[in-house]
Amino acid sequence: MIGGVITPHYKNTAKSETKIMPVPDKVEIPMVHHIGAPCLPLVKKGDEVMVGTKIGDSEKFVSAPVHSSVSGTVSDVRKILFPNGSYVDSVVIKTDGRQTVDPGIKPPEVNTREDFLKAIRESGLVGLGGAGFPAHVKLNPPKDKKIDYLLINAAECEPYITSDYRETIENSWNVISGINIVMEFLGIENVIIGVEDNKPTTIKILNDIADTDKKITAVPLKSKYPQGAEKMLIYALTGRIVPAGGLPMDVGVIVMNVASISFVAKYMKTGMPLVSKRLTVDGAVIREPSNVEVCVGTYIRDLMDFCGGFTEDPYKILMGGPMMGVAQYTLDMPVLKQNNAILAFNKKQSTLPEQTACIRCGRCVRACPMKLMPQQLDIFANSNNTVQLEKFNVSSCIECGTCSYVCPAKRHLVQAIRKGKTLVSMSRQKK
């Protein structure tokens, strides 16, 4: 990998076996868990739903249906304010605690590539690494793109998070059989599982059970953030460079998160759509840091209670890791499909230091995995210089946050760059 930074790992929950959280009294399932078109609710207030009942779908290609994670009654269909500022349709379900499974749930019959892609769409699978890109879109590259590598992302480079690690240990066979299924239906011949070398157990287990098939190998990667970023992973495992603005399929690669691939196997066996998710719950103010499997739509508040509550008032609640996670404004936000951690921080961890003058030390330039010049982009973004922002390839920024992390002057670099990206895309729209 180019650049990057060695952050503290804080993998405190690595040894915490997944606990299953009992069904809460109420869940709220938003119609957006993914990149793409939002779903429209298929249920209304008063409707009965069961586990696996489809409650939201869209006719758009880039979208993924949403299913009920519980059995119970729809108590409300309302708008929920996401931290990104958008209002999203959301279905509130009062649970009955019985977790009755929808009678329509049965293993999908899959014989062809088309069947497979249709089944994946129906499963509601989105990229579980965090981005939430609909899996059936990712697995369906145009005919002219020859795919010869399936890469499984088990790098898990974000500090704190261990949910993928637990997946590889607790559900190793699902990982391998999920890989076999995708290989078979998409006709991909080579599979590499990328794992940061701070997780030797994962590498050993997966290589042991994949032994019968030499074409699947788990490979150790340097434990350096952002090793698990898609473009970095592709470069590290295949030496291929995804062109700016391009997708992994442009270099013949499909990347799937390890939890996603494991889900594929589970779904093919049971037909149960994506309705539950393992999360790492950690951070200084969490009484019992652990890995927890929860129903999609569980409120963060209920999850916190399950983990023993807070030892002191939280000052920041993150959905995701500390490098790229999204700060929540309330505990009444439901867990989403692609969510892999909830972190709660104390006051000291939550307050960012004040920005001081850039001393041009060049640490951000050396650390940027995309070989950008964050320090220049910071200046251009703050002066609204769209021309220079574009010239310095601001749109290539993957917002990994490495530049902000390494900056000794505590500049809010990636934050400024985000603004710069918005400026550029706005000016492009005007043209």
Added chain:
Amino acid sequence: MAENRLIVNSSPHLKGMRSTSGIMLDVIIALIPAVILSVYFFSYIAALVILVSVASSLFFEFLYNLASHKKQTLGNLSAVVTGVILALNLPPAKSSIWIAAVGSFVAIIIVKMLFGGLGKNIFNPAMAARVFLTVSFAGQMTSWYAPGVDGITSATPLAMAQNGMTTGYMDLFLGNIPGSLGETSALAILIGFIWLISRRVITWHIPTAFIASTALFTFIFGQDPLFHILSGGLMLGAVFMATDYVTSPTTWKGKMIFGFGCGLITAAIRVFGSLPEGVSFSILFMNAVVPLIDRYTVPKSFGEVKKNA
């Protein structure tokens, strides 16, 4: 629970431990061997000059911030670094005590603060101040004393070389030679260099390119490269002044060009110029072209596709 206290900001939510003041502290630590040796060779005069230089640097920065109603910035320790480096550039003479104060004024107020403070200055403050002092107080700035307190002025090895005299390598390496406080001992600076590299404060690019190109060009110009490496302010300049973040390029390619240019100009001044020493002028000149170097050394971004013109 006080939920309205939840802080919402955009990622990342984790910051590294490195800070500007921490980096400056590392530079100060790296300067300690040179400071100790200068006191060893030149006695209390050296200590006094360093003290006055640091104190007045801090004082002028404090005063400027006070007068312009800005937040105090002494905490970033950059004024201390400037003070020490400036002192190490002065001759070990009593006159250096008041010259240090004047130099601090030029370095801090004129070269740094008037340009917008730390990070905004075009020229290295200590370097620009040294050049200012050399031009303004030519006599005092070249009254070199040999180590010891016998108060005998003598020419520096570089000046002697211009008249065809030689100095032993070992004396040059240890610093047992006439010269400014900090530039005499290559050994002390080498220790500081190792500290800076091991603490990852600087990279090897600028010092190596600077020293290598000085050696290369003095050799091409028909002189002894080893003598030129060990004498004068080359080591001090290459390790501590040319590597000043603010006034040097940020990319490794830019750093190499910068160091190479410094070496070329140093060699040219030493061999062909009327001055015995060229390090300060070469660094100042290269400081001025940093924006130009930056402009032509923008790295190709990862996955960058050639733009259609």
